[in-house]
Amino acid sequence: MELVRDILDKQIRGRHGEKLGKADGIILELREHKPPRVAFIELGSATFARRIGRRFERWAVWLNRKLHVRRARYRIDFGKVKDHELDLDVDIDPLPSPAWAWERWTREHIIERIPFAK
Amino acid sequence: MKGKELLNVALGVITSIGGFLEVGSMATSAAAGADFGFRLMWVIVFSTLCLIFLIEMSGRLAAVSKRTLVDAVRERFGFVFTIIPRSLELLVNLLVLAAEIGGVCLALKIVTGIPVAAWAIPVGLLIWIVLWLGTLEWLENTTAILGLMTVAFVVAAWKLHPDPHEALRGLIPHGAPHDAARYWFIAVSIAGSTISPYMFTFYSSGAVEEEWTEESLGANRMTAIIGMGFGCLMSIGVLIVSAMIFSPKGIHIDSYEQLAVVLSPALGRWGFPLFVGSLGVCCFGAAIELALSTAYILGQTFGWNWGENSEPRNGARFAATYTAIVILGALLMCTGIDPLKLTMFSMALTAVILPAVVVPFLLLVNDEHFVGEHRSGWIGNTVVVVVVLVASVIAIVAIPLELAGGS
Numbered sequence: 001m002e003l004v005r006d007i008l009d010k011q012i013r014g015r016h017g018e019k020l021g022k023a024d025g026i027i028l029e030l031r032e033h034k035p036p037r038v039a040f041i042e043l044g045s046a047t048f049a050r051r052i053g054r055r056f057e058r059w060a061v062w063l064n065r066k067l068h069v070r071r072a073r074y075r076i077d078f079g080k081v082k083d084h085e086l087d088l089d090v091d092i093d094p095l096p097s098p099a100w101a102w103e104r105w106t107r108e109h110i111i112e113r114i115p116f117a118k
Numbered sequence: 119m120k121g122k123e124l125l126n127v128a129l130g131v132i133t134s135i136g137g138f139l140e141v142g143s144m145a146t147s148a149a150a151g152a153d154f155g156f157r158l159m160w161v162i163v164f165s166t167l168c169l170i171f172l173i174e175m176s177g178r179l180a181a182v183s184k185r186t187l188v189d190a191v192r193e194r195f196g197f198v199f200t201i202i203p204r205s206l207e208l209l210v211n212l213l214v215l216a217a218e219i220g221g222v223c224l225a226l227k228i229v230t231g232i233p234v235a236a237w238a239i240p241v242g243l244l245i246w247i248v249l250w251l252g253t254l255e256w257l258e259n260t261t262a263i264l265g266l267m268t269v270a271f272v273v274a275a276w277k278l279h280p281d282p283h284e285a286l287r288g289l290i291p292h293g294a295p296h297d298a299a300r301y302w303f304i305a306v307s308i309a310g311s312t313i314s315p316y317m318f319t320f321y322s323s324g325a326v327e328e329e330w331t332e333e334s335l336g337a338n339r340m341t342a343i344i345g346m347g348f349g350c351l352m353s354i355g356v357l358i359v360s361a362m363i364f365s366p367k368g369i370h371i372d373s374y375e376q377l378a379v380v381l382s383p384a385l386g387r388w389g390f391p392l393f394v395g396s397l398g399v400c401c402f403g404a405a406i407e408l409a410l411s412t413a414y415i416l417g418q419t420f421g422w423n424w425g426e427n428s429e430p431r432n433g434a435r436f437a438a439t440y441t442a443i444v445i446l447g448a449l450l451m452c453t454g455i456d457p458l459k460l461t462m463f464s465m466a467l468t469a470v471i472l473p474a475v476v477v478p479f480l481l482l483v484n485d486e487h488f489v490g491e492h493r494s495g496w497i498g499n500t501v502v503v504v505v506v507l508v509a510s511v512i513a514i515v516a517i518p519l520e521l522a523g524g525s
Contacts, residue, residue: 008196009193009197009200018423019417021420051196052198052201107431110438111430116430117429117437
């Protein structure tokens with residue numbers, strides 16, 4: 001597996017195929033006398049903002065703190081990745097997951113208040 | 119090819135023909151005909167040839183890799199590269215969407231006399247309702263079949279009996295006969311209106327949403343060639359009609375209202391309703407595609423649930439995005455901005471951003487990881503290289519030309 005080609009920026013899908021977000025970052029664990037291992041996949045505005053620059057990351061963290069909807073970062077244990085062929089299929093229920101906080105918020109506060117949303 | 123596949127190809131072709139002409143193509147082709155007769159016809163043909171290859175590539179990429187163009191670009195080039203073309207595309211989409219809403223409003227203004235700004239919100243609301251309630255297939259087929267009334271331009275062009283030798287000479291590339299700045303500005307605007315990046319995003323998203331497979335490649339190729347080829351005829355029809363009606367009298371197109379009677383000499387009392395209908399329906403269809411394309415871009419860049427075939431609550435951020443962009447587009451038209459000037463500016467700006475959107479094409483459709491054995495041949499690659507080079511030149515010259523000669 002090539003981490004950047006096969007994992008980074010791929011679509012992450014939940015237990016039933018729901019789109020959770022993109023793999024914005026990869027967290028490696030450094031171990032003594034052993035090769036590093038992939039510990040987590042990270043997603044969230046602070047993670048992709050950091051790839052542009054530290055200042056953007058600080059803005060993303062600040063904005064998320066102000067909005068109180070979701071943490072600026074969310075980590076998925078790499079052990080939950082079931083398949084990485086086309087998308088990253090993870091064994092996570094999206095509904096209670098923090099990764100879907102904005103989707104839930106938009107659904108509950110905007111979309112479901114408009115007729116014929118279902 | 120089986121019956122159902124043939125029907126799908128036919129529908130795809132009809133969709134392409136009906137959806138080809140929109141406010142940008144109409145305005146730029148009409149301006150070209152009025153100011154330079156048949157002399158800019160070659161730009162329509164050249165741009166359509168490029169569009170055929172690019173549309174085929176985006177469909178092939180989607181069918182083989184099961185990824186949309188936006189997904190594939192982010193996966194291959196990373197987030198930092200992705201935000202450059204996508205941000206540019208979002209900006210242009212907003213401006214073009216406003217221009218398309220303006221086109222629908224103008225059609226209504228021509229009929230009712232009520233100003234464009236007053237129609238912007240009701241038209242925006244109607245576009246949103248159709249998006250909210252419709253499915254992708256229904257939207258595509260309905261607007262495209264209604265859009266077939268643009269064939270009226272080809273019929274009118276035929277009935278006006280243009281000199282075939284002069285028309286054929288228009289297919290040969292040549293320089294400006296006079297007013298070079300205006301000539302090249304209209305040329306880049308035609309290219310920008312024809313090679314619209316939102317079409318690739320929309321096409322590849324539709325292909326993924328309709329679950330195309332490698333078996334769909336033949337239909338994809340036919341749709342691209344026949345659909346876009348016939349669509350090109352509509353633009354040529356507008357140019358010829360404009361050249362025959364306005365050019366001999368030395369009339370320049372300063373507003374859409376001037377175009378209202380363009381079909382009447384050839385089609386009599388049917389000319390006016392057919393023009394108004396064509397303008398309204400085509401702009402309405404393009405506005406829907408633009409709103410969806412914008413939602414696709416954001417949804418696919420950030421990995422949200424997206425899809426016009428799913429209920430709005432199942433793609434809440436996707437639905438909120440097209441809602442927001444339609445509101446912004448309608449508000450922009452409420453400011454009283456001139457729809458024709460906005461259209462011409464948006465088309466030139468589209469030409470500016472083309473290299474950033476087109477360059478990844480060449481790499482993706484030649485990357486075995488994405489398209490396997492279905493990599494582009496040398497003809498396709500050459501055409502894309504030409505597109506990139508021409509688009510780069512267009513990008514460099516478009517804005518100064520607009521300042522010097524654009525309306």
